[in-house]
Amino acid sequence: MTTQHSRRDFLRGQVSRPAAPLMRPPGAQTGFSQLCNGCGACASACPEAIIIRHEGPAGRSTPVVDFSKGACTFCGACAEACDTGALSAQAVPDWPWRAIITDSCLSLGGISCRSCEDACEPRAIRFRLMTGGRAAPVLDSAQCTGCGDCAATCPAGAVTFEQPAPAAEGRA
Structure with missing residues (x-):
């Protein structure tokens, strides 16, 4: 598990805390990190342009949802564009956030x-x-x-x- 460090936590005596889970696109399957090849097809297919690339460990880029850019309509375009099975259109309604x-x-x-x-x-x-x-x-x-x-x-x-x-x- 990775940790995030902040000056505020350090001053409170909390040296580290677990990193918040990444908000994957709707329809993300169990084992998403292993299934996703970082091609960016889901981000290109998103009509709301809320899926962005996140630089992960070893410079590997994976998609995350960024709501500062807008809202998700749960249209499933990202899952339909995914060829690796990392996203499933059937699982889009089961958005856990x-x-x-x-x-x-x-x-x-x-x-x-x-x-x-x-x-x-x-x-x-x-x-x-x-x-x-x-x-x-x-x-x-x-x-x-x-x-x-x-x-x-x-x-x-x-x-x-x-x-x-x-x-x-x-x-x-």
Whole structure:
């Protein structure tokens, strides 16, 4: 497992932390890193131009999703363009990423901003009014598709993505 280092973590006494998983294109199969040959066909096929090349170990380039460039429509063009089997069109609906809104959200600081809520087509983001003219973003992860529209429109870069842990079976 690789680690990322930051000055902030060092000053907190946390010398290293695990690197965040890379956000692979929709339809990424188990063993993606071994299957992908880095040809870039998926990036060329993406009509939204959100798939970019990421320089990995030993200078090997692999595709990742970059929501700062726009949102994903889950059209499957990237999977259809993949000849290696690293991406599967059947797995595109099983996109595992969900949005997380961080504390750098402008609305939490009293600045009137609802750009993520306005951009969210499935209406997964709402704002709960607080005292002092602030509003807290509330994200319904069951409604979130992980499309990235909220991240693309956020002026503060307050939207990140994570893969939720699978629900434990047998819990009531």
